[in-house]
Amino acid sequence: MNTSVIEAIERQKTTNLYDASKSIPDDEIRELVRLATFSPTAFHLQNWRFIAVRSPEAKARLRAVAADQPKVTEAAVTFIMVGELAVADVMADRLAGSVAAGFMPVEMVPGWEAAAKSLYFEKPQTQRDEAIRSATFGASGLIHAAQAMGLGTTPMIGFDPVGVSREFSLSASADFGRARVRVTLLTSAGRVSHQPRRTLGRSVVW
DSSP: OOOHHHHHHHHOOOOOOOOOTTTOOOHHHHHHHHHHTTTTGGOOOOOOOEEEEOOOHHHHHHTTTTTHHHHHHHEEEEEEEEEEEGGGHHHHHHHHHHHTTTOOOOGHHHHHHHHHHHHTOOHHHHHHHHHHHHHHHHHHHHHHHHHTTTOEEEEEOSOOOOHHHHHEEETTTTGTTTEEEEEEEEEEEEEOOOOOOOOOEEEOOO
């Protein structure tokens, strides 16, 4: 039994106060996302996007459509977790790495494509559900990666998905191609701010 994993789960906390004066380097943000992408997805679709909101201007725009939550602007970065609606026509691309690495024979790919098409084609509710599941798994991986790197995190659902899509041009973004997307949740990450305590002289009685 790997007790270190259990201990990490037991230590997991949601952060409410961030030190707004401390940033996270770009390389550290990339590493957070790299680790998060080890999370599972159906058919290895990897149908997620991690949009790192970190500039003051972008944070302000996000906070305006996220119930004015202070964590959005105080944390070093807030990720907009986006799930792409599951479709079968991306399977060959998503499985190419597994084929190249020898994990999957190329002859298996058409079978996976057919199975995914059977599950998702013209089934918008199933596509939507898969998008939400994938983005949520990704956020969970991000949270655990941040914990391992000594960062606090806050998953948030208090936001206007239409407003977030509008402010960050998700539906028209070239990065998403023609895929339809679903904003699933927000996840802030940053250095934890510890509330000041009374001095020891005011707290202890001898």
